[in-house]
Amino acid sequence: FFLMIRRPPRSTQSRSSAASDVYKRQVLIQLQSSGLQRDDPQITAILSVYANFAQALGQDFARFLPQIFDRVIDSAELEVDFILQDELDTRDDRLDNENMAKASVNLKILGGKKTLAVNTSLLEQKITASSTLFAIIDSLEKDFYQYVPRSC
Numbered sequence: 001f002f003l004m005i006r007r008p009p010r011s012t013q014s015r016s017s018a019a020s021d022v023y024k025r026q027v028l029i030q031l032q033s034s035g036l037q038r039d040d041p042q043i044t045a046i047l048s049v050y051a052n053f054a055q056a057l058g059q060d061f062a063r064f065l066p067q068i069f070d071r072v073i074d075s076a077e078l079e080v081d082f083i084l085q086d087e088l089d090t091r092d093d094r095l096d097n098e099n100m101a102k103a104s105v106n107l108k109i110l111g112g113k114k115t116l117a118v119n120t121s122l123l124e125q126k127i128t129a130s131s132t133l134f135a136i137i138d139s140l141e142k143d144f145y146q147y148v149p150r151s152c
Helices: 015-032 042-076 120-151
Strands: 082-086 100-107 112-119
Touching: 042 120, 112 120
Parallel strands: none
Antiparallel strands: 082 112, 100 112
C-alpha cells in the first residue's frame, strides 16, 4: 500500500494548504520574538530550524524571509565576548556568565598566566547564523537578490 500526497499548484492552493502556510509563519515569528537573552543557546537552535526550513522548502521559503531575516543578520553580526586578564584577577562580572568558557594560558609576552574567557554561546550562535544565511541563499538563489544589500 503506497499513498502519495501532492501539494496543489500555487494558483489553486487549497484552504488547508493556505492555513498550513499561516501556521508555519506564526511558528517562525513566535520563535524569533520569544524574548530570549542575546546569548541564550536556544537562539542557535532557532537559527538551525530556519536553515532546515529553507532547505526543505527551497524557493518557497522566500515568503518567510521577511519575518526572520533581521534575526539571522543580527546573530551573524554579534560581537563575541572575549576576556583576557590576569589569572588571579576575578573582578570582572562577565566571568560569572555560565556561557563563558574559561582557560588558563601562560602568555610570557603578556606577563605570565592569564585567564582567557570566550562566550561560547554567542560564538556558536554567530557560526550557526552564518551557516543559516548560506542555507537560505543556497535555497532561494535569485529570490535572495533583494536581500543582498542588507546582508553585506
